Amino acid sequence: MVPKERYYSVQLIDGNTYNYGDIGTRATGPDAGDYLVVGPDWKGDKPAGIKGVFTSTTPFSLAIFRTQLFNADDMPSVVKVQAGYKAQPLSAFLNQPAPAAAPKIDFLPATTKGIKDNFFAYLDAALEFVPVTPETEALRGRLASIGIGPGKTFDFKELSLEHKAAVLLAMKEGDDKIDTFLNTAQKNVNGWKIGSMFGDREFIDGNRLMRGAAAKAGVYGNDSIEATYPMTRVDADVDTLDGSKHNYSLTFPAGQTPPVNAFWSVTMYDGKTQLLIENPINRYLINSPMLPELKQGEDGSLTLYIQKDTPGADKESNWLPAPDGPIYLVMRLYWPKTEPPSILPAGSGTWSSPGVVKAN
Numbered sequence: 239m240v241p242k243e244r245y246y247s248v249q250l251i252d253g254n255t256y257n258y259g260d261i262g263t264r265a266t267g268p269d270a271g272d273y274l275v276v277g278p279d280w281k282g283d284k285p286a287g288i289k290g291v292f293t294s295t296t297p298f299s300l301a302i303f304r305t306q307l308f309n310a311d312d313m314p315s316v317v318k319v320q321a322g323y324k325a326q327p328l329s330a331f332l333n334q335p336a337p338a339a340a341p342k343i344d345f346l347p348a349t350t351k352g353i354k355d356n357f358f359a360y361l362d363a364a365l366e367f368v369p370v371t372p373e374t375e376a377l378r379g380r381l382a383s384i385g386i387g388p389g390k391t392f393d394f395k396e397l398s399l400e401h402k403a404a405v406l407l408a409m410k411e412g413d414d415k416i417d418t419f420l421n422t423a424q425k426n427v428n429g430w431k432i433g434s435m436f437g438d439r440e441f442i443d444g445n446r447l448m449r450g451a452a453a454k455a456g457v458y459g460n461d462s463i464e465a466t467y468p469m470t471r472v473d474a475d476v477d478t479l480d481g482s483k484h485n486y487s488l489t490f491p492a493g494q495t496p497p498v499n500a501f502w503s504v505t506m507y508d509g510k511t512q513l514l515i516e517n518p519i520n521r522y523l524i525n526s527p528m529l530p531e532l533k534q535g536e537d538g539s540l541t542l543y544i545q546k547d548t549p550g551a552d553k554e555s556n557w558l559p560a561p562d563g564p565i566y567l568v569m570r571l572y573w574p575k576t577e578p579p580s581i582l583p584a585g586s587g588t589w590s591s592p593g594v595v596k597a598n
Contacts, residue, residue, distance in 0.1 A: 239268055239269055239270045240263070240268045240305075240319055240322075241268065241319075242263075242268045244263075244305070244306050244308075244315075244319065245262075245263045245304075245305075245306040245499075245500035245501060245572055245573060246262050246263055246303070246304060246305045246306065246319065247260060247261070247262030247263065247264070247265070247302075247303075247304045247460075247464060247572075248260070248261040248262055248301055248302070248303050248304075248323075249301070249302040249304070249458070249460055249464070250275060250292050250294070250299060250300075250301055251299065251300045251301075251302065251458055252294040252295050252296045252298075252299045252300070253294075253295070253296030253297075253298055253299070253364070253367055253368050254295050254296060254368060254439070254442075254449075255449060255452070255453060255457065255458070256295060256437070256438050256439045256442060257436055257437055257438055257460065257461055258292055258293060258294055258295065258299075258438055258439070259273075259275070259290075259292030260460075260461070260464055261273055262304075262464075263500065263573065264463075264464060264499070264500075264573045265464070266289070266290070270322075271289040271290075272287055272288050272289060272331065273288065273289055273290050273291070273292065274288045274290070274291045274292070274328065275291075275292050275294065275299060275301070276291060276292070276293050276294070277293075277294055277296070277297045277299075278293065278294065278295055278296065278297065278369055279297075280293070285328070285331070285332060287331075288331075295369070295371065295439060296367055296368050296369065297367055297369075298367050300458070301325070302458060303320070303323060304572075305319050305320055306500065306501060306527075306572075307527075308527045309527060309528075345363070346359065346360055346363050348360070357394075358386060358392045358393070358394055361386060362386060362387060362388065362389075362390050362391075362392065365378070365381075365386075365387050365388055366388040366389070373443075373444035374444075377446075412450070415447060416447065416450045416451045416454055417454075419447055419448065419450075419451040420451050420454070420455055423448070423451070424585060425584075425585030425586065427468070427585060427590050427591055428474055428590060428591060428592055428593035429470050429472045429473055429474050429475075429476060429593045429594060430468040430469065430470045430569070430591045430593070431468065431469050431470065432466070432467075432468045432581065432584050432585035432591070433584055433585050434461075434462040434466075434583070434584040434585075435448055435449075435451060435452035435455070435459065436452050436459040436460060436461055436462070437461050437462075438461075441461070455469065456469070456568070462574070462582060462583075462584040463574070463576075463582065464572070464573065465570055465571060465572045465573070465574070466570075466571045466574050466581050466582065466584050467568055467569065467570055467571075468568070468569040468571075468581075468591045469566070469567065469568045469569070470566075470567050470594065471509060471564070471565070471566055471567075472594075473486060473593060473594045473595060473596060474593025474594060474595050475595075475596070477596075478509075478564065479509065479544075479564065479565035479566075479567070479594060480509075480563060480564055480565065481544075481545060481546040481560035481561050481562055481563060481564075481565055482546070482562045482563050484545075484596045484597065485543070485544070485545035485547075485549070485596070485597035486543075486544040486545060486560075486565075486594050486595060486596055486597060487541050487542065487543055487544065487594070487595055487597050488504065488541070488542045488544060488592060488593075488594050488595075489539055489540065489541040489542075489592055489595075490539060490540045490541075490592060491537075491538075491539050491592070492534075492535075492537055492538030492539050493538065494579075494589070494592075495526065495529075495540060496526075496569065496571045496574075496581070496589070496591070497571075497574065497575040497579050497580055497581065497589050498526070498571050498572055498573055498574050498575060499572075499573040499574070499575055500572035500573035501525055501526045501527060501572050502525060502526050502569065502570060502571045502572065503523045503524065503525035503526070503569070503570045504523060504524050504525070504542060504558065504567060504568075504569050505522060505523040505567070505568050505569075505570065506522060506523065506544070506558050506559065506560060506561075506565065506566075506567060507565075507566040507567070507568065508561045508563070508564070508565075508566065509561065509563065509564025509565050509566045510563065510564055512566055515559065515560070515561045517559035518548075518559070519554070519557070519559060521557070521558065521559060523558070524542055524556070524558050531555055532555055532556050533552075533553070533555050533556055540556075541556060542556050542557075542558050543556050543557045543558065543597075544558050544560050544565070544567070544594065545557070545559075545560050545597070546559065546560045546561065546562050567594065569591060
């Protein structure tokens with residue numbers, strides 16, 4: 239059992255990036271339980287002692303465990319909770335002999351350079367483990383017709399210059415469509431882009447553009463009811479956030495911090511790489527468990543200082559160090575409240591994230 243005051247979740251994601259199940263504080267409660275994860279070809283009845291069965295659309299799946307950490311001194315307690323998580327084959331759970339091992343698979347080493355240099359070889363390898371479904375049958379047929387898919391041998395390097403140009407232009411067009419989707423399909427709330435792009439097979443409903451946009455913006459995100467992710471690269475004036483040009487602040491009025499059942503955070507990333515930024519105080523986010531350490535205004539408001547240099551000793555507790563260049567901010571609201579004020583439905587709720595403003 240996980241203590242009720244500590245949020246945890248186990249997000250189940252398959253090779254189609256569908257969120258096909260959740261286990262945790264919101265979804266199943268804090269009590270201990272056994273759950274079964276099966277592949278698309280599994281046939282059988284739910285075994286005794288199993289609380290629920292989650293079915294992946296692909297034979298390979300991913301489970302992301304999130305366990306709330308309150309502060310640095312809380313780490314031993316988190317380790318204790320994590321030690322209670324256990325993954326095992328169904329045969330071990332049933333105390334039965336293990337089935338014969340599956341044939342060994344020699345996976346391509348997934349390196350960024352390798353994927354860039356040999357994208358179609360990686361696509362062929364990935365599609366081998368993604369079964370065709372009704373919503374992908376037509377697309378998979380089109381890919382197969384030009385030699386892309388399991389066991390295929392499409393070789394970009396062997397194409398004529400004309401065909402190479404056509405492929406590259408098409409890929410660029412697809413990437414541009416994704417960027418347009420990210421800029422227009424989500425709601426703009428005080429400069430923050432807020433929307434709901436992650437979910438199960440029924441939620442995605444064959445919308446490959448949305449699925450691609452979700453992967454580019456933050457692959458493996460939760461359903462919005464589990465976590466909602468406002469993100470921004472601009473301030474309230476819709477000017478690009480840039481730590482080399484301006485200092486910024488983000489102010490939550492009294493009683494108007496993000497409304498959540500679990501916790502919220504604001505994380506700073508480099509605007510070019512979307513990676514965390516090394517900084518002198520080793521702080522990469524500010525979150526709700528830090529509230530007792532943060533200074534509030536006389537009116538009860540909370541102001542975060544977003545800049546590359548310290549705002550001064552009297553404000554450093556509220557400092558979120560920024561890069562010396564473009565800024566990318568992501569707010570995470572875990573288990574957002576559904577009753578007003580709420581960010582749900584994502585982008586149309588009764589709570590609005592305040593805009594980032596340039597400092598005087």
